[in-house]
Amino acid sequence: MAESTRSIGQVLNVLKSDFSDISISKIRFLEAEGLISPVRAPSGYRRYSEADIERLRYILRVQRDNYLPLKVIREHLDMMDRGVTPPTPEAPTPVPEPPVEATAQASSNEKGATRKPPIRMTRTELLEASGLTEPQLHELERAMVVQPRRGTKHYGREAVTIAIAARRLAPYGVDARHLRQVKSLANREYGIIEQAIAPYQRRRGPSRDVSAEVTQLLVHVHAAMVLMANER
CATH class of the missing domain: 1.10.1660.10 (Multidrug-efflux Transporter Regulator; Chain: A; Domain 2)
Incomplete structure (x- = not known):
């Protein structure tokens, strides 16, 4: 049959x-x-x-x-x-899940941990992975919300995360204009923190680990504050 x-x-x-x-x-x-x-x-x-x-x-x-x-x-x-089992892909986490108090505790134990492999997508692959249409991606790029990695034509993990979120936010009326404002706020927030830790960096010397740890903590604080605002 x-x-x-x-x-x-x-x-x-x-x-x-x-x-x-x-x-x-x-x-x-x-x-x-x-x-x-x-x-x-x-x-x-x-x-x-x-x-x-x-x-x-x-x-x-x-x-x-x-x-x-x-x-x-x-x-x-x-x-x-060929009958071979492919490797199990690691699920990326756009926003870290551990609470703020756990992050500071774990950071010293994680410095030697293996970081997630970078994502390197072409424009076509980004469109397919995110579900965005070409006009939607063009608007996000024009607003400088989604951009290829500097000096390349390929998109990284953050660009993919933002593109997927943008597609899911679109039905609620959130578009590239709103996301550009969010990006401006994020840049301003990081500028404040960068200025605050500058004396520490001068005393101890520039450190990418310190910058990454502070950025991660800032992500947690920002997420918690947005949730608090939503509860009002």
Whole structure:
């Protein structure tokens, strides 16, 4: 008995509940990139097997949850095709979860810990990972909210985090103009803290570890204050 297959519209309906930003154009893009290979019916239409759908689930999940670029996803799929289990991708955490009091306690123990590997995405990969449209990304770049890493055409972890948040905030009316104001406030906040720790840095000497620790604490303080404001 021949395996049952689905049309691209049926696949969209199957995946929509788990991946709200899935679209026919995104599925076709993944096919064009060679990540999925649906069969063609005699009529010429694409037909997707259950294996194709599970492959799509994997691709969409690691894009959404782990921000994996297409190059890495392709390597993982090649391993799966050879019967090899791909490495479990590490889930990035855009905002650290430990409370402020735990951060200071743990910082001395974490200085030797391995940092998360950097993310290096092309523009196309950023659009696919974030679910943003080209016009939306253009607006964020024009507002200098999302930008490639300095001196490159590739986007890092922070750009991906902001792009995903921007896409999720858009339905609530938060757009590039508002996010530019948030960025201005963030720059001002960091400027205040940088000025405050300058005497310490002069006494002890410049230290990236100190700057990173202070920045992390500032993130916690900012998040807590926003939550407090929301409770009023």
